[in-house]
Amino acid sequence: MGEFAQTAEPVRSAGVIASVQHALGWLVAGNALGVMIAILLLLPQLNPWLGEWTYGRWMMVHVNTALFGWCSVPMLALLFKAYGAHRGSLSTWCRPVVWLWSASLLVGSYSWLQGHSSGKLFLDWSGYARVFFPLALFVLWILLVLAFLKNRNAQRGSRAALIARLAGLLVLLPVPFVLYMVSSPNLYAAVNPETGGPTGASQLESTLGVVLILLAVPFGIARRLSGLRSIAVVAWSVFLLESALTVSLGRGDVGHHAPSQYLSLASVLVWIALVPAYYHCFEWNVATRRWRRAFLAWWVGLVVTGWIMFLAGVLDRVKFTDALVGHSLLAVAGFLSAYVIFVLVQILGEHDAWILNRTWSFYAWNLGVLAYVVVIMYAGWIEGADPAFTIAPGTPRNVLYILRLLTGISMLAGSAEWFIASLSLNSAVSPATNNVPRVEAA
Numbered sequence: 242m243g244e245f246a247q248t249a250e251p252v253r254s255a256g257v258i259a260s261v262q263h264a265l266g267w268l269v270a271g272n273a274l275g276v277m278i279a280i281l282l283l284l285p286q287l288n289p290w291l292g293e294w295t296y297g298r299w300m301m302v303h304v305n306t307a308l309f310g311w312c313s314v315p316m317l318a319l320l321f322k323a324y325g326a327h328r329g330s331l332s333t334w335c336r337p338v339v340w341l342w343s344a345s346l347l348v349g350s351y352s353w354l355q356g357h358s359s360g361k362l363f364l365d366w367s368g369y370a371r372v373f374f375p376l377a378l379f380v381l382w383i384l385l386v387l388a389f390l391k392n393r394n395a396q397r398g399s400r401a402a403l404i405a406r407l408a409g410l411l412v413l414l415p416v417p418f419v420l421y422m423v424s425s426p427n428l429y430a431a432v433n434p435e436t437g438g439p440t441g442a443s444q445l446e447s448t449l450g451v452v453l454i455l456l457a458v459p460f461g462i463a464r465r466l467s468g469l470r471s472i473a474v475v476a477w478s479v480f481l482l483e484s485a486l487t488v489s490l491g492r493g494d495v496g497h498h499a500p501s502q503y504l505s506l507a508s509v510l511v512w513i514a515l516v517p518a519y520y521h522c523f524e525w526n527v528a529t530r531r532w533r534r535a536f537l538a539w540w541v542g543l544v545v546t547g548w549i550m551f552l553a554g555v556l557d558r559v560k561f562t563d564a565l566v567g568h569s570l571l572a573v574a575g576f577l578s579a580y581v582i583f584v585l586v587q588i589l590g591e592h593d594a595w596i597l598n599r600t601w602s603f604y605a606w607n608l609g610v611l612a613y614v615v616v617i618m619y620a621g622w623i624e625g626a627d628p629a630f631t632i633a634p635g636t637p638r639n640v641l642y643i644l645r646l647l648t649g650i651s652m653l654a655g656s657a658e659w660f661i662a663s664l665s666l667n668s669a670v671s672p673a674t675n676n677v678p679r680v681e682a683a
């Protein structure tokens with residue numbers, strides 16, 4: 242992807258720093274809300290103190306700030322870097338774009354607290370918030386287009402890199418409009434009639450969406466190594482084959498007992514080996530090592546448990562129990578968060594990596610998430626056989642929920658340290674050691 246994309250060169254620019262600080266700010270806010278709703282589940286008698294803004298409304302804010310704040314804002318830093326928007330005259334626009342994104346999420350949070358929602362988990366946008374957030378995405382897109390036009394001749398790199406950046410813009414263009422459309426309560430994806438959840442085909446489709454991101458991101462932030470070609474050919478071929486498989490499976494409502502569903506979903510297991518092999522073919526700065534290992538370990542856990550949870554017998558028991566909360570946590574707080582931090586460490590470079598690389602917060606976070614997942618999956622497994630376990634709480638359930646609260650406090654503490662450290666980043670100061678990054682393969 243050209244000069245900006247192929248180097249492991251670290252960046253310190255106002256836009257990148259704003260993305261890092263906003264992302265971590267959202268992480269801390271989301272975690273604090275997580276701790277609050279975990280307390281509310283233990284002490285529901287506190288709800289009246291909150292007036293109309295009770296558990297159900299804060300829950301929406303918690304989930305959406307985690308997803309559209311913490312997990313999404315770092316991608317702005319990545320896009321600024323990949324398109325070169327973080328440099329030159331356009332760089333002054335990066336920070337306002339980050340602020341616009343955060344402002345639209347604040348507007349969304351207020352609307353959810355006021356009781357407005359599409360009713361669709363992770364797509365709760367409704368009313369004015371449903372317009373404002375896609376608008377922020379569109380403004381980001383315009384900035385990227387301007388950066389592309391401005392830098393297209395200045396950037397080194399092959400013709401293929403230029404085409405890749407152009408393709409990226411074409412892929413991103415429909416996102417705001419699609420987000421607006423799919424937030425409609427009248428639009429629903431295929432349903433597994435045996436559980437009311439998604440079908441195996443749609444699970445495969447969304448996993449492939451994640452895989453596509455995993456395959457594309459390194460081109461935006463790391464230098465390719467010579468051995469990439471053969472692994473890349475295999476990875477992209479498997480990706481295309483699996484995409485063809487999802488198309489052939491169709492979008493009808495199908496149950497999870499159908500072999501076509503659980504066998505096709507099993508095809509994602511191949512990525513357990515392919516993703517690490519693929520990441521081995523890029524040059525990463527040495528500070529990324531710890532988070533690279535973490536995200537790859539979470540990836541294995543996610544893919545394996547995700548497939549097992551879809552199997553007949555297992556899904557019948559755990560669907561819509563706490564086990565699903567555990568799976569969501571594994572996916573977003575475990576895998577996606579580790580990946581996002583890995584990307585940020587690569588973008589920030591060795592000099593600034595310390596803000597995300599302290600040993601105690603690394604373990605406070607990862608062990609906190611792991612313990613959360615284990616505790617809540619266990620609670621979900623019991624709930625699957627005895628729904629009264631959660632509906633009419635007794636001591637065993639409360640003990641598990643207290644343990645979950647403690648894991649949440651551990652996560653909050655780790656993230657607070659990262660956020661506070663990030664406030665010391667200052668774009669006016671040029672990192673001295675950044676010019677010669679030490680790099681290594683995965």
Ligand code: HEM
Nearest residue numbers: 272275276278279304307565566569573574645646649652
């Ligand atoms: C990056 C950090 C986090 C992410 C991405 C995240 C994500 C999520 C998601 C996706 C859900 C919805 C699960 C579902 O209904 O399938 C959820 C629910 C929840 N989260 Fe978090 N969370 C995070 C941190 C925390 C923390 C630190 C706590 C504190 C204990 C916490 C407590 C909760 C609680 C209590 C629920 C509601 C569970 C229920 O409905 O029974 N979360 N979170």
